[in-house]
Amino acid sequence: MPDTTRESDQILSAAGQSLVTNRDYGGTHRSAESIGRFSAEAKSKHWKKMLKRILIAFAGIWAAAVAIGLIIDGIGFTGIMLTLLAAVVAVGVITRGRKIKIPQRHDLKKGDAKQMVANTELWLEAQRPALPAPAVQLVDNMGVQLDALGMQLATVDQNDPNINEVRELVGEYIPETIDNYRKIPAHLRQEAHAG
Numbered sequence: 001m002p003d004t005t006r007e008s009d010q011i012l013s014a015a016g017q018s019l020v021t022n023r024d025y026g027g028t029h030r031s032a033e034s035i036g037r038f039s040a041e042a043k044s045k046h047w048k049k050m051l052k053r054i055l056i057a058f059a060g061i062w063a064a065a066v067a068i069g070l071i072i073d074g075i076g077f078t079g080i081m082l083t084l085l086a087a088v089v090a091v092g093v094i095t096r097g098r099k100i101k102i103p104q105r106h107d108l109k110k111g112d113a114k115q116m117v118a119n120t121e122l123w124l125e126a127q128r129p130a131l132p133a134p135a136v137q138l139v140d141n142m143g144v145q146l147d148a149l150g151m152q153l154a155t156v157d158q159n160d161p162n163i164n165e166v167r168e169l170v171g172e173y174i175p176e177t178i179d180n181y182r183k184i185p186a187h188l189r190q191e192a193h194a195g
Contacts (some may be wrong), residue, residue, distance in 0.1 A: 010144040014071070028191070033126055034125065034143070035121050035124060035139060035140050035142065035143025035144075035146075036117070036121040036143030036146050036147040036150075037147045037150075038114060038117045038118035038121055038146070038147060038150050039118055039121030039125060039143070040117065042100065042118045042121075042122060043100055043122075046100040049093060050095060050098055053094050054090070054091055054094050054095075057087075057090040057091070057094060057181070058067070058087055058090070061083060061086045061087050061090060062083070065079065065080075065083040074164065090171045097144055100120055100122070102123060102126045103120075103122055104123075104124050105123065105171075105175050106175075108120050108123060108171040108174075108175060109167040109168075109170065110171055111170030112158055113150055113153030113154055113158065113163070113166075114150055114153075114154060116150075116153075116166075116167065116170055116171070117146050117147070117149060117150035118150075120146055120170050120171075120174060121143055121146055123175070124139050124142060124143070124174070124178070125139075125140065127178050130182060131178075131181070135181065139178075142174070146170075149166070149170075153166060
């Protein structure tokens with residue numbers, strides 16, 4: 001006769017572990033967060049630019065509505081509705097397809113230290129959806145380490161030969177690690193092997 005108590009305990013243990021893993025690492029909300037200060041600054045700068053464009057469009061639409069109203073002695077309800085429609089269309093046109101550009105792998109080594117770290121953080125954030133929950137946590141931790149690296153590199157002369165070693169680390173080693181992980185078949189990623 002099978003020991004159902006032991007099987008039940010194993011099932012409950014596995015379910016509890018799954019719950020902890022999903023609570024700590026999982027969830028779709030994680031992919032929208034920045035892993036580091038430099039990528040958060042790059043995103044903030046991008047959104048500020050977009051907001052500036054929207055405000056300029058609103059000012060232009062409002063100025064045109066006022067000018068037309070002065071010329072024809074008022075725009076009336078229809079003019080107000082057309083002005084609002086123009087504002088909505090302007091927001092749609094400005095925000096359509098204006099997501100922050102994710103750097104390509106070959107772009108990770110380019111730019112000064114701040115750009116290099118920001119590009120790497122943005123690239124890593126884009127890789128998170130393809131990674132399992134524990135690897136996502138590692139990527140998130142890398143963001144903190146990259147921020148520290150970026151602050152240290154900010155004080156170093158960008159022509160220093162040691163910067164090239166850092167570029168190698170950031171532009172080659174980190175992406176290669178992620179790519180090598182992706183090459184592992186999905187069913188083998190959970191297998192424990194050699195620690």
